[in-house]
Amino acid sequence: MDLEVFRELLTPAGQRVLLAAAALGPTEAGFLACFEKLRKHSPPALAKAALDTVLLRQRAKAKFAAADRMYFTREALEQASGDAVARYRAARLAPFGTVADLCCGIGGDTVAFAAAGLTVHAIELDPLRAAMAAANAAVLGVAERVTVHEADALTVPLPDVRAAFADPNRRSDGKRHLDPEAYAPSLSALRGRFPTGFPIGVKIAPGVNRGDVSALDAEAEFLSVGGEMKECVLWLGPLRSAAWRATVLPAGATLSAAGEPPPTGAPTEVGEYVYDPDPAVVRAGLTGVLAEQLDLSPFDWQVATLTGPEVVRSPFVTAYRVEHSDRFHAGQLRDYLREHGVGRVTMVKRGSMLDADEVTRRLKLSGSEHRVVILTRVAGEQAVIVGNRVQ
Structure with a gap:
C-alpha cells in the first residue's frame, strides 16, 4: 500500500x-x-x-504479542526483531532516559523503548514506515513518549538524546550483506553522527565476520530466542560491557568474555551425556567459556557439541542422554534402531557431511519408540549418537 x-x-x-x-x-x-x-x-x-x-x-504473531493491532509492510516485518529482543534491548538502554531510534522501520523497537519508560525520537526515511511507526505507538498506548521524524538518519538535525540505537538496512539488490560497511547507512556513517564515546547500539547480521567485529572497540552481543539465532547487536561507548556476549531469550541468561574467548579443551570420548550449545554461544565464540564453566569437553576439534559424564542443567545447552554412539554406518544404525523398536527419529546435524533427510529415508523405521539421532564427527570421523533429550 x-x-x-x-x-x-x-x-x-x-x-x-x-x-x-x-x-x-x-x-x-x-x-x-x-x-x-x-x-x-x-x-x-x-x-x-x-x-x-x-x-x-x-x-507477525510469532514476533509481536500485540500483532492484531499493529501495522506492517512485508519487508519491515521481516527486518523487525520482535517483542522478546526489543524488550531486552530496551532494558539495556533504559538508564539513559532519552534515545534516538534510527532507521526505526514500523517502530517495533520504538514502542518497546517507550514501554520501558524511555522518551524516544524515532527517525525513519520511508514515509509509509514512519507513518506506521507513529500509528503503532498510538495503538499501543505509548504515543506520548514517542516523536516520529520522517527524515534521513544521516542528515536530520539530531534531537537532544542520551543514547541511540540503529537498525540499518542490511539488504540491497536482493542480497543480504554481512559487512556492516555495506549497510544503508553504513556502520561508520552512523558512528560519525555522534561524538566519540557516545552510547550507541547497532543491529547487525549474526553472520558477521568475527574479524570485522574484533577490529572495533565494541561489544558484540549475539541473541537467540527459543534456541533460534536471531541477531547481533554492536554496543559502543558506555554500553560496551564485554567483548563478546551470548544472550538467550526469553530466559535472559547471558554469557560473556572480556577479551578473545579461550578455545575448548582437548577432545575426549563421548560420555554419558552430550550437550548442544545454544547458537548464540557458538556464534559468539564462547563454547570454550561454556565448557569450562560447566566442566564439559568437546569430542571433536571441529564440532561445538560438548560431552560429560553427568547431567548438567544450563539455559545455554540442550542436553541429551547418550544411549549409543559409533562410527556412522547406515545399515548398523538401522539395525540398532529396529532392535529397540524405534519408529520415529529427530535428526540433529552437527558438523556432519551427511544428508539428514536422506539418512532418515534410508532407515525405513516402523516401531513405536522415539529417539534423537545426532549426525556428527567424533575424532575426525563421521559418527552417530543416539539418545533422548533430557527434560
Missing part, C-alpha cells in the same frame, strides 16, 4: 473495512476470493490494503 491508502485505512471508514477483512479469515491461497468479496463494498486499493494488513498481522 502507499501512504495515502494507509492514511485512509486509519480513518473510521478504513477501520470498518479492516474489521470486515479480518472477518473473512483470509489466507494467502484465498486472497483473491476474499478481495472480490471485499471490493464490492470498498475501494479496491483500500480492500487490498486491509487484506494485506490482516495477513501480515497473522504472520
